[in-house]
Structure formats: structure tokens, C-alpha cells
Amino acid sequence: MELFQYLPQTNCKKCGKLTCMAFSLELLKGNVNIEECTPLLDESKYQNKYSKLKELLKGEEGQKRELKIGIDIVKCDGCGICVTICPVNARYCYSILSGKVADYPPDKHQLFMVKEGKCELLSIENCRRLVTEGKERECRVCETYCPRVAIKIEYI
Amino acid sequence: MSNKSDRIIIKNGLIFDPLLKIKGEKKDILIEKGIIVEKFSSNNNIKEINAENKTVIPAAIDIHTHIASQQINWVRLLGKENKEFQKNWEGLTLRYIARNYISNGYTFITEANVYPSLSKQTIFNFINLPVLDKAMLLNLGNFWPLEFEFEKGKIDEISYFLSDLLSKCKGFGIKAYNPFEGEIWNLNTLRENIKEKGKLYNFTAIDVYKHLIYSIEKLDLPHSIHCHIEGYEHIEAKDNLNILLEELAKIKIDRIDSSRFKREQICHLAHANSLNMDGDNTDLIKFLNNNKNVDLDLAFIGFDEINPIITSDRRFITNYKDSSGKFNKIIINSNESEGDSYTGFRKFSKSNYNDCILWSNSIDLALNIKNKWQVQFSLNFPHYSHVNKIPKIASWLLSKEARKIFMEDMDNKYLKISSIFNNDNVLDFNDYIIITRASPAKSLGLTKYKGNLDVGTDADINILDIDITKIDSNRDFKSIEKAFENIEYVIKNGNIVKKGDKIFLGYEGKIFWAEGKIYSQEDKLRVVSKKSEFYQKYYSYFYNMLENNVNKDFLKKII
């Protein structure tokens, strides 16, 4: 999010992405170079922002980074809020819509499952941050709403 | 207990059995293993009851009561510290209900308003309700899972799902209560009439009634649809009634089995006395006299000290005004999106115009509908009257004298328009037996088991200590009242449950249920699995949770 603040935010599409938000996400993952945002380089009014961005990305530039959803097993109490709130889960399983436990064995798209009173991450491949439907998502619902603050989304 | 003998013979009683067309014949009745038989298989251990100069009739059947549901519990809760309620209804406990029903000659009752999600509670109470046989009607007025089918008119799908739902909940029939009126739950407005299309659904309440009627006929359920007309006890109901009757006149259903033991109606109107609040019943009477396929139960008002309100009609509660302000406590309970229920208290009064109309409507309809088989006696217990008012109510029907005496101190405004006061019609004793015993049994599709004294039916019998043939019921209503006040014998499945003043509750009744005729199990499975998905999506429990596992001894499947 911090990265987004220092972009032009004009959605000029010169970088090839639809929005500046999308570009910032790719930037965070390390898929694109900051130089691909041409206005930042060309226009003098963005000079400040460009140098700030450079600083922020220092040392990490160019490296491809991986999404990780960390679940703190000690804190987790198995309330199942992450299972219910995750939009991917709800799309593939009826019972999750009304907050119920999903069928077992789980659907291959399912991200979270509660097992033995603790939350378990089944697979991350279908997370909305990775699989997009035409529009980039900065989805953090599971992290935001975890009452135990047990979920952490980060890029390593 | 010495009341348990294998064989009972009731000797020389005067039999009244309208279904078998017996009117006051002297006959013996033989009971073996709880069933009426032609001949005993052995002559050991026979108990003899001498019924010389006594009247022998089938036991009574209540087609519309509220006795075992969550709503009743709310009434009990509200009445916990209400002295009048405790005095007159003794907390309305299950044993109290059973005791009162038995002492008034009843052996079968129909709980008329059960939400599928709460059916477990009803079944639990049923099992603890001694002696009486019972059945419950599922309230599917606002049943979302069938929304799509109602819209498209998919009769097959509806009937498959209804059948499965009934067999899961152990229900007996279907009740429709203000169909899809609950869709506008978020607005505090009411729809104009039942012809109005929904705001969220593309169908009308009439469509729901119609599709349910076709589905039930397809399943051939013992009882037809049990219709509650929206806005009862208010002038609005008249419109809705006329709309429904108009629609019903168009429906023609051919039945293969058309014996006189089979129900004729395709639609049953619940507590029909509350529908024409202008006091003018001519249209309804005319319709019933011309159409065999509708019948109705009449809930009589007993003018008790205090009466619980048990309803699910939002229109009723919106219109209900408690003039005294004494009974403004109401418990509103919304049940799993299947509908709301409202409970409270009120007092019927002879000086209230509306209450008098309610009272007279039931008598008017009972007297003027020609075919008594289209009329059933009920009390909407405990909503309209206590069962112990039955002897009094019987006298109003059987005697003009009794009516006149009772009407003397009624509301003046009402007396001015009343036609009852000068109506000379009375029911004869046989008609009374029809509307309290035989007709409810027929309407519920129970003639094989109840409501008559044919060989092979359950031995559910009342013996009255009175010789009806020697009495002019119009004049001597007091003695009839007395005979009904203390029924000498009540026999339930060959067990004497009431003898004189003594009532024996150490005997268990059965839960009657029906599933209907299913033509294709495969299709049924398909529909049910589709519908359980709906439950997964929107309900707080799975569809399979509705399953009631009841011990087989308690159950009796009709179809």
C-alpha cells in the first residue's frame, strides 16, 4: 500500500497494467521493474516520489517474492471466520455461504479448513491475490477480520 | 389397573354412527385388542359394559388445535404469573391438556401450526402427551426452498419434496398460512390482498395455494391443504376469502376412489367463523352448498375468562387492538425464516361487537350449510375457547332455547343485526355427531381408524348417560349439556381412559403421519438433493437435521 502512494495514481496505462494499483501489486511481488512506470522517470514533479520508491525497494529490487499466509496456531481458536469470509472458499462450497463447515474431502480450490480446533491452510494457489479475474485484488479479508490476529499475509 | 382387559363388550347401547348411517339403533359393540370386531376370537377375560338406555358414539376428533408447539410454551411463559390464566388454564401443561380433552370425549387431536424446523419439539411433546392420538400439520406458508417451484408451477417437484419433508418431520398434512407474506418482512406494510404479486417473487399467494392443492392431490395425502385466510378476525379476510373461493371453483380434480369414506374436499378452511367479520355469511354458505370440494372448521367462542392468542398472522397482530390495554404483552418470535409467531392474551366479551360476530358466525354457518359433512367442529383451542366449554356450545347448536338465554346480555349493536336470534334452525343429535366426530375423521382421511364404529376401526368410543331418542333436545338442552359434561365412559383403543369422574393417563397414544404416494423414487432423490443444497446455502442447519427419529411404537403411518 505504501508503494501505491508514491506512484502517479493517474492510471495512464503506460506500464501496460490497467491501474496504478495493479502496478503497485506487481511491484510488490517483484514481477516488474520500477522503471516500467515511465511517467515517474519522465515527469519532474514525480522526482521526489521516484527517489522514495527507489529507497523503499532498495535491496529487494528485481527479486521475485512469494506470497505467504502465516497462521499462528497458538493464537487460533478455530472460529472459522477465515473459512467463511474467504471469497474463494465461498465460491466453491455452498455450505460456507451460511457459515457452515465445508464438505470433506475439501474442494481443491478451498484455502482454509478448520481441523482439530485449529485453522489449517490447505493451498494458497487459488488465493485471490494470485488468481485474478481480470482485476487485481488487494484482498486481505482473512487477515483483517481474524479476531485473534493470528493470520498474517506477507511477501517473502 | 383393572381397566386393561383384552376384550370388552358394550351391550345394548344406542348407537349413533353417521358414517355407517346408524341413527339410534340398539346394538352390541365388541372390542378386541383395541379394535372393534364382529366376533371374539375367544371367550376368556371379557369385560362387560352395560349401556342400556345409554348413547354410544364414536370419540371426538379435533381438526384444529394448538397444543404442542413452541408457541404454546410462550403462552405458558406469559401466563406464568397471570392469576387468571393460572386459575382457568392451570398453566396449560401437557397433562392438563390431555386430561381436559379426554374428559370431553376426544381421542384424536391435530396440532395445526408446526414449523418444520421446530417439529422436533412438537414430537417431543407429543410423546409426553398421554393417551391421545395426535398428528401435526406443517406450516409451509413462507417456505423459501420451494420458491422457484411455486413460481414455475412445478407440481411434481413440489410433491416430491413435500413427501420427503413430511416423512422426515413425521408430519400429517400441510398448512398454508399467509403464503409468502413474510417476504416483505423488512417493510412495516402489508399487501393489499392475496392476489397481489410479491415484490421479490413473481407469483401470488393464490398461486401457492393452488400449487399446494395440486401437489397434495398428487400425493393423495389423507388431509387436504389446511388454509388459513390472511387477515382473519378482520374485514380484510372477506376479500381474501372471496378471491380464494373464486379460484377454488375453477379447480376440478377427478378422483378414482370416490367412496363415502374418502374425503371429498380439496381445500379446508381453518376457523371459518373469523372470515366474514361483517356478519354476512351468505356467499360462503352459497358456495359450500354448491361446491363439494371445500370444507371448513368452525371455531366456537366460549367466552372464557382469558384466552391465549396464538397466531402467525402478521395482519391479525397489526389490526389487533387491545382496548383495555391490559393484555399488551406480546411475544413475537421469528422461526428460522419460516414465519413469525405471535402470542399474547385477550378476553372475549359479550359486550364486544366483534366478539359477538365471531360467535354468531360459527353458529350461523353450522346451521345453514346444508351438507353437514362439510362442517367440522373445532375450538382453535386455546385461541378461541377452552374444551370444557363444549357442553355449552353443544347446547347452542342443539337448542334454540339455550341460544336465546345466552344471547340476552349480548352487545346491543350486534343484536340489532343478528339473524341468529330469530333463526329457528337447530342441529339434531346426529348432525352434532357428524360435525364433531364423523366429519373431522373424514376430512382428515381417517375413516379407516377413527370417527365411526365400523368393524376394524380403532375402538375409540364415548358412552353418554342419556337416552337421546327419548329427549327433545331443543327443550331439554340442560340434560344433554349434563351428559356431555360428564361423559360416562371414554374408551381409547380398547382402554377405558375415563370412567365416571376418574381419568386414567397411564397410556400412550400414537403419532399419525403420512408421506403420500410417490411414483418415482429416483426423481424424489434428485429433488431432495437439490433442495438440501438450498438448506446448505441459506439455513443455519442441514436439511437432514429435520429428521425425527421416533420409536416405531409411537408412530402410525397412514399413507
Add this chain to the structure above:
Amino acid sequence: MEMILNTIRLIDYDQNKEWIHNDIESMEDNLAIGFINPMDFKEMYLVPSLKLRISNKYGDIIIKFKQGKDIPRGIILMPISMWSNQLSYVENKNIIYKNIKVQVEGTRDSPTKLIELINRIKKK
């Protein structure tokens, strides 16, 4: 110092859970505990090694304590347990579990043992 005691349910400090483990030591560890605001902590000149003595006219107990910045000033929270029950009382047929006025002070004594609580109750 006068404070207000509120008994609460916490999933990590739940007495039912502790009874299931039936380990007296862990029970004393997890149930003889209170939570207070760091500001109150400072005001009472407490150090983490100290214990708290909580008392009112109904009883007194010694418990460990933890700091929590979300807890309002002047309030001490305790999971419902035998320990907190020493301070709760009955008023007009109602059991008062919440907002109990108590005296709180630091002490070097060790927390009250379960067996002592049982002995306080058991008087035949």
C-alpha cells in the same frame, strides 16, 4: 487501591478446559490470574515479580497478574473460577459477577492454592 473487578470468560483461561486437563498446577497458573491496565500497574508501584492481593468483605485471594493495554483504568479482569468466586456475592437473589468493588494491593506471598480454596468451602 480500590478497583472494580469484572469476571469474564476467556477461551484461553477457561475453567472447564482447565478441569479437563485436571492438572492442579496449570489450573492455578491459568485461573489465579488478573488483568490490569499498565497505568494502574505503574500507579501501584508494582513490579512483575509481585503478586496481587485482592479482597473485599466477602473474601480475599492472591493471584498473579498480567498487563493489558485495552483494559480500562481502575478495572481488574479475572476469568470466572473458584478464585474469583471468593469475591463475588449475592444480592437480592442475584449473583453479582460484574463490577465488584475490591481492594487491590501488591504482595510477595504466593498465589492462593486450589486446595486452600476447597478447604475454605468444605466445612461440615
Add this chain to the structure above:
Amino acid sequence: MINKKFLIKKNTEFKKMSDQIKITCSGCSLLCDDIIIIKHEKDIEKILGTCLKGKEKFNQIISKNRILNPLIRKNNSLEKINWDIALDKAVQMINNSIKPVLYGLSNISCEAQLNAIKIARKINGFIDSNSTICQGQVLNFASKIGITTMTLTDIINKSDVIILWGVNVVESIPRLLSKILFSRGKFRITGREIKSLIIVDIYKTASFNVLGTRDLALIIKPDNDIELIRFLKKYCREEYKIPAGGNSGIDKQDLERLISILLNSEHISILTGQALIKPQGEGHPMKELLELIKILNKYKKIGRVSLMMVGGHYNMVGFEHIALAETGKNQSIQFRNGKSVQTEETIISKLQNQDFDLSIIVGTDPISHFPAAISKNLSSKPMILIDNKKSGTYLIADLILPTAITGIECEGLAFRLDHVPIKLKKIIDPPNNILSDAKLLENILMKLE
């Protein structure tokens, strides 16, 4: 919203479907009926879907805390006895007493509750359940004022505002929020985005972590609930003329928002807990809250406000319903000559005045819940404990009769916190052929006759 082609493609590596059973968890009053158990022969291999609290319930089966034999206290230590002697002893103790009290009953099935009521009727005893000091008080006020209630399906499908008033559901009923707040209903398809949450509490509990931007957090001063409710009662009719100073520690801005939400939402579900059970000053917050709901429902142009009490024990509501149907009263029932009589007493006053000579505790742990003064009174008289696990009461009781765990080792009916009956299933056999609560109480009842 759901695309059909993604459905029903399961991984084959998982176990066969036949090994899994859907059961109902009896860990708390939510009675989740969607718990999946993977059974391996006779043991439970995996438990899916339960929260930590539910998991604890399953841990109980093999925990060292289980009571497996009838026990009797002799010379301050417990001795094992066999079942016949234990039952005889129990019957003897009951027959010797004149004023027995039965208490607990909210952690057993409805069938067992019914048998307990029958026993109380038989021995002319006094029977009361945990709900006297909890949920039942709401119903008592409801019987005086009236109440509007709802069930979970209504909240899922209709609610747009959920108010947690003095209840920390994240700690007490962990799965409740995922079912009611985060679920997507028929009229609330977007789920959490369209549902807002209001929390009223005295401190920032764990429940506050689920608040979003549209939500409202109200931290009030202790014992000020009644102030706030009275304030709302006054101001919900004359809109937005709120005094600048706010009320009960909440500032004007938040109060304005609260009142606007209360008046303009379609379906408001208020969930309350133990915090409102205590009288505050001269009034009672629960009474005021019920009156507020009544006023709101009258004056609101659209929608409805309804209330649900959040209790902890899994069948607390069940006792109310069973007792109402059986005796016409929901709690604190005194039997005399086989009939329930009007009484002002509750279990608390009975224990406080030592107006009893035997206590039969069923499925609860009063010693750990009651104030010490009352526990002392309780322990001064003979006590029979019927339970499946050790507890504070276990350390005091004179005769202990173990039972099976309902919902795991025996079946039964229970009522969810919103008064919906739910069936509990049996999945494994109990150890040592222990009887269920219902059966054990039935045996005692039969021996009494």
C-alpha cells in the same frame, strides 16, 4: 453467484466418504450441526470444523478427568463402589431427605431433563436450572414485558445490523460470528460488506478485532448500560437532538450514528450476555432493553429489532421448554403433593437460607460458579453429583454417579440458544458401559417407585 462447473471435483487422495459422519457438537449452546468426524474403526481419527471449545469436549472422552465408576466419600476420601450399591445409596439419600433440591440440568439432554423433573415431582423437591442465574432472567422479564426474538437463519438471511451488548462471543461462542456476521444470506448476498456490527462493552475485547470501517465500537463506563438504554429510549423518538456531552462515556457523534442505525436498519439483532443480567442501581438493564425494543418496533418506519440471549451451556434453553410443557413454569419449580406450586424462591435463596437438606447436582459445577459463601452452604449438606467429569463439585460431593457424554456417547435432544431443537447423535460407545443421563435418572426414578 456460484458457477456450476467448479462444483464437486474432489481430491481422490482423501479417505472414503463412508468413513465420515456429520455430528452435532455439544460444546456450547450454538450446537453446530455441521461438525465432521472421520472415524477409523471404533475411534475418532479426525475432527473437522469444531472450534477450540468443541475440541475440548471431544478431548474429554479419554481425558484423565473422566469419572468412570460410581464413587462414595468415606472419611474424606473417595471409594469405588458398584452400580447397584450406588443406586441404592442414592435412593436411600433421597428417601431420607425432606427438602431436596435438584440443580444444574443444562448440560444434559431434554430426555434427561424430563426425567429429572419427574423425579422432583416424585420426591416433592425443588428443581432449578443454571438458567436462573443466566438466560432465564431474560424470559422472566419477557413474561412481564413481551419480547421479540429471532433465530439464526433470520440473522443469516435478513440481519443488516448485529449488536453485541455486553457479550464477548469470540471468547464464549467462537463460531457464532462466522455463522451470523460473515455468512452470506438470501437478502444479504454480499455478507460482511452489507452487515454492520455494533459492540457495546466496557473494554476492548477480542470481539473488537472483527470490526470494520462501517461498524461502531462503543466503550461505556461500567454499570452504565442502564443509563445508555434509558437515553436511547428517550431519544429514539425525537431524532438527533442529542446533548453535546454524550452519555455513559460515549461521545455525541457515536450516539448520533447509533440512533440513526437503530432507526433506519431493516433487521437489527441484539445479542446480550451476562453483563445485562445484573441489576444496576434501582432498575434492571434487561427490563429497560426489552422496553427499548418494544418502543423501537413501534416507532421504526421500517424493519424490526429483536433480541437473543447468549448462554453458555448447551441445553440451557431446553430446560425452559421442557419445564414449561411439563409444569407451566420455566424455572425454580417447587413441587408439593405432585403439583408445582407458586414460589418466590430460587436456587440462590434456597442455598443462602440453607432451606434444603439434600442437593442433587446434575451435569454442572456449582462450586466453581457460585460465590464462596453459597458454595459453603452447599457443601454443608449431603450432595449427589451426576456428571461425567471431575470438577470443583467433584471434590465436595458425597456420592458421585458418572454418565456418558451426550452428543458423543449417547444421543438426545437439545435446544440451541435461539430455541431451535437440534438432535445430538451417538458416535461411539461409552467406556465401562456407563449409562446416559436420561437412562440413569430413569433408573433412579424407577427405584423410587
